[in-house]
Amino acid sequence: MSDQNVKQLSVSEITAKYTYGTWRYQKNWKPLHVVDAEGCYFTDSSGKKYLDLSSQLMCVSLGHKNQAVIKSIEEQARKLPYIAPGFATDVRVELSELLLKVLPKGLEKFYFSTSGTEANEAAIKIARMYTGKYKIISRYNSYHGSTAASIAATGDPRRWAVEPSGKIDGVIFAPECNCYRCPLKHNYPDCNTACVEYIEHMIKNEGNVAAILIEPVVGTNGILIPPDEYLPRLRQICDDNNVLLIVDEVMSGWGRTGKWFAVDHWNIVPDILTTAKGITSAYVPLGLTATTMKIADYFNDHYFSHGHTYEAHPLTLAPAVAAINELKKNDLINRSKEMGEYLLSLLNKLKEKHPSVGDVRVIGLFAALEIVKNRKTKEPFSSKLDKVSGNPMLVDKIALELMKKGIFVQTWISHFIIAPPLIISKEEIDYAITEFDEALKIADAEINDN
Numbered sequence: 001m002s003d004q005n006v007k008q009l010s011v012s013e014i015t016a017k018y019t020y021g022t023w024r025y026q027k028n029w030k031p032l033h034v035v036d037a038e039g040c041y042f043t044d045s046s047g048k049k050y051l052d053l054s055s056q057l058m059c060v061s062l063g064h065k066n067q068a069v070i071k072s073i074e075e076q077a078r079k080l081p082y083i084a085p086g087f088a089t090d091v092r093v094e095l096s097e098l099l100l101k102v103l104p105k106g107l108e109k110f111y112f113s114t115s116g117t118e119a120n121e122a123a124i125k126i127a128r129m130y131t132g133k134y135k136i137i138s139r140y141n142s143y144h145g146s147t148a149a150s151i152a153a154t155g156d157p158r159r160w161a162v163e164p165s166g167k168i169d170g171v172i173f174a175p176e177c178n179c180y181r182c183p184l185k186h187n188y189p190d191c192n193t194a195c196v197e198y199i200e201h202m203i204k205n206e207g208n209v210a211a212i213l214i215e216p217v218v219g220t221n222g223i224l225i226p227p228d229e230y231l232p233r234l235r236q237i238c239d240d241n242n243v244l245l246i247v248d249e250v251m252s253g254w255g256r257t258g259k260w261f262a263v264d265h266w267n268i269v270p271d272i273l274t275t276a277k278g279i280t281s282a283y284v285p286l287g288l289t290a291t292t293m294k295i296a297d298y299f300n301d302h303y304f305s306h307g308h309t310y311e312a313h314p315l316t317l318a319p320a321v322a323a324i325n326e327l328k329k330n331d332l333i334n335r336s337k338e339m340g341e342y343l344l345s346l347l348n349k350l351k352e353k354h355p356s357v358g359d360v361r362v363i364g365l366f367a368a369l370e371i372v373k374n375r376k377t378k379e380p381f382s383s384k385l386d387k388v389s390g391n392p393m394l395v396d397k398i399a400l401e402l403m404k405k406g407i408f409v410q411t412w413i414s415h416f417i418i419a420p421p422l423i424i425s426k427e428e429i430d431y432a433i434t435e436f437d438e439a440l441k442i443a444d445a446e447i448n449d450n
Contacts, residue, residue, distance in 0.1 A: 011045070023158060025390045037064035040421050040428055042408070050403065053420050053432050054410035058219060058251050058366075059277035062326055063421035069283050069322045076318035085311035095317045098324050099290065102260050106269040109296035111289040112312045116250030116276035117145025119287035120213070123246045123272045124149045124168075125306050126291060130298050131244060133210035134170045137202060140183065141176040141221040144213060144248055153213050156221055157384040172206060174199045176218065177226045180359045180370070181378060188227055196230050200237045211244035211272070216262040219251035220412050223361045223368035231266040244271040244295075250287075251366075254278030255327055255422055258337030258364030265363070271295060281323050286316040332422040340364040342426060343418070346433040356443035365422055370415040371395065371440070373448045380414040381446065387413050394446060398439045405435045 009017065011033045021029040033045040040063050041049045055061060062069065076091060083089060096110055111122050128134050138144065140155035151159055152167035155176070159167070175183040175195045184194050203209050216231060218224035238245040245268075252262035253275040259265055261273070272295070276287040310316070327333060344362040347369055351357040358372035371394065373379040381394040395411035402409055409432075410417040416436075420428070 039063045039065070040424050048406065050406050050408045051420075051428060051432055052408055054408065054417050055419050055421050056282065057277070058256070058410070058417060058419040059282035061254055061256065061278035061422050062281035062323060062332070063423045066281060066283075066323075066326060068326050069281055069319045072318040072322035073284060073315065076314055080314050083314060084309075085307065085313075089312070089314055089317075091314050091317045091321065092312050095321050095324075098321060099288070102324060103273065103290055104261060104263055104269045106292050107273055107290040108293045109291045111291075111306070112317065113287035113289065113308065114285040114310050114313070114316060115145070115287045116248070116274065117147045117150040117287075118308075119250065119274035119276055119289045120144045120150040120153065120246075120248060121147055122287075122289040122306055123274050124153070124211070124213070126272060126289065126295065127211035127244045127246060129302070129305060130295050131210040131242075133208045135206055135209045136171045137174050137199060137206075137209055137212045137243075138171055139174045139176045139214055139218075141178065141224065142215055142218060142248075143220045144215075145250075157388045160388060172202065174202055174212075176221075176224060177230050178218075178222065178224050179227065180361070193227060193230055193233060196233050196237070199234065200241065203237070203241045203243055209241070209243050211246050212238060213246040213248060215248045215250075215252060216266075217252045217257055217363055217366060219366075220410075220417065222370070222412070222415055223363070223366055223417065225361055225363050226266075228266065231263065231268050235268045235270075238271075246270060246272040246274065249273055249275045250277055251419075254323075255333040255336045256364055256366045256419065258333065258340055260333060262363075279323060280316065280319040281326075283323075284316050284319045286320055327422075330423070336364040336422045339422075339424060339426070339429065340366070343367055343429055343433075346429065347418075350433065350437060350440065353437070354440045354444055356440060356447050365418075365420060365424070367418040368415045369418065369436070371398075371443045372414065373446065379448070381443070382413050384413060394443060398442050401439045401442060402435055405439075407432050407435050 012031050015031050016029045034042050035045050036043040040052055042052055043049050113119050136153055138153040142155040144150045144153045149168050151162055152171045155173055177195050179188040186194050247263055247270040249261050271292055273290045280286045340362055347360040351360050356371045358375055358378055359370045361368045373381055399409055399411050
């Protein structure tokens with residue numbers, strides 16, 4: 001195609017023709033042309049504004065165009081845009097000192113990468129090197145990233161396409177903690193949290209388990225919030241069986257759940273914590289793998305066999321410093337908790353009104369609204385197979401209707417992921433829920449009460 005023909009295509013058409021759209025069939029992809037974003041909104045090329053009800057990919061926690069974060073990037077670019085990871089820098093020390101104050105106490109050694117999936121890759125490598133064991137227990141209905149080890153540890157159908165090649169050996173899956181759709185067909189609290197007890201059964205029967213990798217609050221796969229006894233019991237199981245506990249807080253960290261990190265709700269300290277996304281409000285890609293000093297000390301006399309060119313990249317670290325300071329300055333952790341309680345009250349009203357709403361799960365500004373064909377049977381409108389087969393999804397139809405009203409929300413199979421910037425106002429939440437109220441009539445018309 002000539003340069004002249006390329007110029008005649010729209011930005012959206014060129015994007016679709018020459019670049020890959022992720023996690024999708026490429027045919028009929030028509031990406032919206034976005035030209036600006038500020039606060040809780042982004043703007044398309046026609047000038048239409050959209051309320052960003054999912055912080056893009058649950059990551060723009062501070063909202064768009066936070067000036068303090070932008071300024072930090074500009075200043076770091078002028079001061080020291082890049083230096084190899086083998087050197088010490090002021091910004092590396094500044095961020096490390098901040099992390100010691102906000103991370104769960106006991107996590108004191110840091111490895112910086114450029115994404116959540118890389119953070120999890122590092123965690124798995126560290127766990128295997130430190131323990132000398134190789135098996136990793138993950139859970140179904142989980143997502144840990146798209147690179148080899150991370151996708152192998154992912155329970156949702158995005159893993160299927162890379163099997164048997166393109167993944168690592170040694171990952172085994174446990175049942176997720178989902179009190180709405182218990183994989184073991186139990187009912188809480190009569191179950192005595194059988195899902196976590198089964199993990200100990202797995203450890204004892206598998207052998208050679210290095211670590212358990214979990215999202216403390218499952219993200220994309222449903223905002224699955226464990227009961228209070230789940231994580232403390234899992235911590236105990238890991239300790240009793242000499243297994244490391246790795247928590248993936250890529251999505252649930254940085255105030256998203258109303259605490260600095262989701263594990264803070266249950267007062268447990270993991271052996272390794274991974275995070276990304278909100279650490280810079282996604283303005284610059286940064287991943288973090290944090291370990292205890294006990295793990296770190298092992299590598300004083302053993303080779304640390306991991307690294308990459310952009311580890312501790314100065315331009316990724318500076319906006320993290322600014323983002324953490326903004327979270328503190330504007331008290332956004334407490335704001336997330338308070339606004340989450342308000343959001344929960346409104347979502348519960350939607351559940352009462354709409355028979356298609358099967359469940360609502362909220363912790364901080366991290367929420368899922370799940371729709372079902374039948375409340376009694378909890379039959380979903382779509383399946384995992386529908387998702388990877390490219391079959392039409394009812395949640396996507398409803399999301400498209402919301403886009404017409406100027407509201408953007410992420411979807412996954414049978415639920416909506418509501419995770420707005422932590423700066424969202426009550427008025428903006430009111431507007432979003434009002435439009436949801438109308439759009440859910442589409443699902444109500446499709447329910448099966450038989």
